[in-house]
Amino acid sequence: MNLTDLIKRMEMKPVRKMAMSTKPTEFKTLNLSVPKPFVFHVEMNRPDKLNSFNNELWRDIQKCFSELDQNEDCRVIVLSAAGRLFTAGLDFNSMIELGQQLAAHEDVARRCKILKNLIVEFQNSMSSLEKCVKPVICVVHNACIGAGMNLITSADIRYCTEDAYFSVKEVDIGLAADIGVLQRLPRVIGSASLVNELAFTGRKLEAQEARECGLVNRVFKDKDSMLKEAIEIAEEISSKSPVAVQGTKRSIVYSRDHSVQEGLDHIALWNQTMLQSEDFMNASIAQATKGSKPVFAKL
Numbered sequence: 314m315n316l317t318d319l320i321k322r323m324e325m326k327p328v329r330k331m332a333m334s335t336k337p338t339e340f341k342t343l344n345l346s347v348p349k350p351f352v353f354h355v356e357m358n359r360p361d362k363l364n365s366f367n368n369e370l371w372r373d374i375q376k377c378f379s380e381l382d383q384n385e386d387c388r389v390i391v392l393s394a395a396g397r398l399f400t401a402g403l404d405f406n407s408m409i410e411l412g413q414q415l416a417a418h419e420d421v422a423r424r425c426k427i428l429k430n431l432i433v434e435f436q437n438s439m440s441s442l443e444k445c446v447k448p449v450i451c452v453v454h455n456a457c458i459g460a461g462m463n464l465i466t467s468a469d470i471r472y473c474t475e476d477a478y479f480s481v482k483e484v485d486i487g488l489a490a491d492i493g494v495l496q497r498l499p500r501v502i503g504s505a506s507l508v509n510e511l512a513f514t515g516r517k518l519e520a521q522e523a524r525e526c527g528l529v530n531r532v533f534k535d536k537d538s539m540l541k542e543a544i545e546i547a548e549e550i551s552s553k554s555p556v557a558v559q560g561t562k563r564s565i566v567y568s569r570d571h572s573v574q575e576g577l578d579h580i581a582l583w584n585q586t587m588l589q590s591e592d593f594m595n596a597s598i599a600q601a602t603k604g605s606k607p608v609f610a611k612l
């Protein structure tokens with residue numbers, strides 16, 4: 314084979330011809346649905362246990378968001394919870410099981426290994442929302458306690474209902490929060506003083522105050538109207554170029570943790586590739602000519 318043949322064989326074929334639909338996994342603690350094309354609705358579904366986090370829910374969240382990250386039929390995710398409240402946080406019953414597991418070992422190093430693995434597993438579960446390159450919109454009704462705060466601060470957009478309240482509750486169970494809220498909450502709300510107050514006291518942050526401090530940016534009368542609006546926003550986002558949307562999320566998350574110059578370098582490197590995508594050309598032509606919205610290939 315000569316060099317020209319080799320180059321020809323290496324030529325990239327249009328992705329849309331190879332696009333495959335991925336059937337989402339079914340989860341015991343999560344309901345998945347697709348209310349609009351490219352919009353996935355993930356609902357935490359342990360209402361009888363107040364959506365408290367047991368081992369299965371931690372694992373399902375991690376697996377679900379990792380899969381949706383790769384699923385080209387998914388462009389935006391709305392995360393809600395079934396039942397009367399969003400989440401009661403850590404499932405106390407699973408902590409009893411953990412106690413029994415630890416009791417089987419006398420040695421501190423063996424016990425530490427179990428705890429370290431568990432903490433990292435829980436951290437990864439919460440971080441899976443942020444690592445998923447598709448925007449995640451969290452809709453919170455009623456109580457969002459402890460683990461719930463770690464979860465929602467890893468999302469991109471947060472809405473809540475008028476009856477919602479939020480609590481960084483770990484301090485009240487004798488725990489220094491360790492799965493993301495202390496790292497992310499200060500980057501979500503501007504006031505370090507408020508973060509400290511919430512984390513040291515575990516007090517309730519009510520919906521209006523949550524909006525004032527920027528934890529959420531919209532407050533709705535009830536869950537139904539909130540979900541409807543979230544799905545509409547998700548639909549709007551899903552109509553845009555997935556190259557642009559995913560690049561935007563990557564850049565926002567990267568820039569949050571880096572200097573302005575590092576963020577600029579990162580997006581320059583990213584876009585030197587992505588500006589060559591057909592999405593850029595098609596979207597720009599549509600805008601410039603006031604033409605109809607382009608239909609973007611799956612990504």
Ligand SMILES: CCC/C=C/C=C/C(=O)SCCNC(=O)CCNC(=O)[C@H](O)C(C)(C)COP(=O)(O)OP(=O)(O)OC[C@H]1O[C@@H](n2cnc3c(N)ncnc32)[C@H](O)[C@@H]1OP(=O)(O)O
Pocket residue numbers: 362363365400401402403404405406431432435456458459460461482483486491492
């Ligand atoms: C390495 C660890 C990393 C993770 C850290 C995570 C930490 C956290 O999440 S800290 C926060 C832990 N959660 C709490 O402290 C909340 C405790 N629950 C409550 O405050 C109230 O139950 C709540 C305000 C959520 C609801 O109050 P309400 O009066 O409406 O209901 P209750 O009668 O209190 O509860 C109903 C039944 O649900 C059970 N339940 C409540 N919370 C939990 C939970 N977190 N885990 C397991 N079960 C829970 C409660 O016992 C009642 O059960 P029953 O008596 O059988 O009806």
